[in-house]
Amino acid sequence: MIRRIPWLALSLLLATNITLGGFLAAWHEHWVIWVVVALCILLIAAMLSCSWATIRDSFAHLLASDLRAFIVAVLISLVGVVIVFWLHTLAHFLVIICAFLLAKIDMQAASYSDRQIFRTISFTSIFGLLLGAATEYLISILFLN
Secondary structure (H helix, E strand, C coil), X not given: CCCCCCHXXXXXXXXXXXXXXXXXXXXXXXXXXXXXXXXXHHHHHHHHHXXXXXXXXXXXXXXXXXXXXXXXXXXXXXXXXXXXXXXXXXXXXXXXXXXXXXXXXXXXXXXXXXXXXXXXXXXXXXXHHHHHHHHHHHHHHHHHC
């Protein structure tokens, strides 16, 4: 049986990462920022390719003691403050997360394994990031010179 490839979800994921790559290239960010963004993409892909039971158990482990629950509450408050001050950046981040989730759900519906989901999402995201950077570089060379 040939699995159905979720082209729409993967193309949306590719488009969001092309936009992110173009955004970073337009700002002429240092290579360390590119590495951090790539590692964050891989981390998000790894987290989202896990089963829901693993994620649920991890969060239950965080709230197992009072001290850990307090630390999680303080960190959530800190994230809330960051969200209020960087709402525009958060909107871009949420679009990327939604594209990741859509690709994961579509690939799960097509009965892909967790490893195949991780590999496909990671490759598509990193390729989109590099394609966005290359596109921005070519546009700046062709039209600004």
